Each structure stands twice: as structure tokens, then as C-alpha cells.
Amino acid sequence: MLMSIRNFLLKGGVTVLATVLYACHSISTDKFEPPPKKQIEKQYIIEAKQSPGKTNNKFHSPEPAETHFFLSSPRTKYRNINEVVLNGVDGNGFLTNVNFVTRWNILGPFFYKAEKLAGNKIKSVLHDSLLADEKKLTGGEKAAAPAKWQLVRFESPRKPGEINLRNLFKDKRKYLIAYAVTYLRSAEALSNLTLYTGSSGYIKVWINYQLVHAYDHTKRQGKWDQDAVRNIKLKKGYNLIVVKCVALESSWNFYLRLADASNSPLKFLPVKAAKPKLK
Secondary structure, three states, X not given: OHHHHHHHHHHHHHHHHHHHHHHHXXXXXXXXXXXXXXXXXXXXXXXXXXXXXXXXXXXXXXXXXXXXXXXXXXXXXXXXXXXXXOOOOOOOOOOOHHHOOOEEEEEEEEEOOHHHHOOOOHHHHHHOOOOOOHHHOOOOOOOXXXXXXXXXXXXXXXXXXXXXXXXXXXXXXXXXXXXEEEEEEEOOOEEEEXXXXXXXXXXXXXXXXXXXXXXXXXXXXXXXXXXXXXXXXXXXXXXXXXXXXXXXXXXXXXXXXXXXXXXXXXXXXXXXXXXXXXX
């Protein structure tokens, strides 16, 4: 018996054993509950308004322009939590803001130099950590100015689900990076989900510390559902999502939503500051 154990350890059993013990430790000790600190939420609204001026075609009105503004109250503070709601409708259906994760605690902007665009160096901007344990960001970490955390909820009738970082920061520099953190609270464990994302630049997504998606290919215009990742799981209770988004040009946005096993879109309802009671 002792000889068998000795041979097992010599043949790499130590590594296997350590991996198993680490996995068990992680399952039992990792807690994804959001920090108790409440924050003032900026509600970022994008509305369409009629462009002034004439059009050459009398049968078509001018394209509507966008107006952007914040709604926030210094007396209203929230925790960064989104309730996961099963839609119960087969198929994709008609997507609105409620089908996307629109409340995020966003940290930025971070600047990188244009020389990173040469060759394939730009990929390092996405894959090199700007902060320690970036996959474990909670929304309370310190960062050098001008980067700061902002709890923001986005709403756009024309572009549902768009997280427009360029308009949020109002920074004219092209080459910027930001992190976005949010918590999803699920009343039950969910499996066989599909993660749908889109972005105008590079994007990286972690769920509960696990890297589930990274896009680092060519430039593109950010739209919803550009990328699909199957076999996503959510735990019962809180689930931490961390997004890293890199701007490659003037546009800078991302989208994120989830669909169930039948590809029906989930709903995400931002909840208030009161600590919820899980079943």
C-alpha cells in the first residue's frame, strides 16, 4: 500500500492531488457577494431627437440625432446587483434594454500609447493586466487618477444594451481601456446558457474568476451578438462578471447578455440597495 502511494506521488500524483485540493478549496471558499458599500448611480440616458435642417427628399425626415444626459440623485444610492429573470419565451424574441446587462461599475479611463498598434503588440494591451487580479475586481479597488469607479446604468431606445464608454468618459484620446464590473443574482443555478457579446474594440470577459471569452482580432463596429459563447453557467446566488474593453479607434462600446438553453433571452433587473434574501 505504501509502495503504491509512493509510486503515485513520483509519477505526478502531487500535482494531481494539489489540483484537486485547490479545486475543492476554491469551491468552498470563493465568495462572489458584492461589497456592502452603496454608490450613487448615474442613469445614462440616450434619447433620439429630430435633427434640425432640411432634407432633399420630401418623403423622408432627417435622421434623428442623439442627445445624452445623466439622471442621478445624491440621495439615492445602490449596490451593484442585477436580478436574473427567466424570460419564459421560446426563441430570441425582441431584444430591449432589459435583456442586456446595463448596470455596471466602471473603472477608467486608462491610456495606452499608439505605438502599441504596430504589428501585433496591440493584443498585449488586452492580455497584460493593468491591475492585480483583474479577474477578481469588485468595484472598490484603488487606481491612479484619472481612473475612477462609476456606477452607471445605461438606457438607449435606439441601441438597446449599448454600454457606450466613449460618451461616458468624454475623453477625446482614442487609445483607452476600461474595466466594467457587475453582479448577477440568480435564484437558482443555471447551466447551458449562451453568452452573447459585441464590442467596437477588444474585449475580455470573466465570470466568477474564470475567463470565458476574449476577442482580439480585427477592428469592428460594436454590435450586439457578434460573439456567442456556449455552455455558460451561473451559480445560485451572486455571480461576478468582469469585462475589460480596449478602444482601437474613436468608437468604444460593448454589449453583454445571456440566453437560456432554448436560446430565450434572460432579463436583468437592477435591484435596490437592500440586502436581498436568497432562497
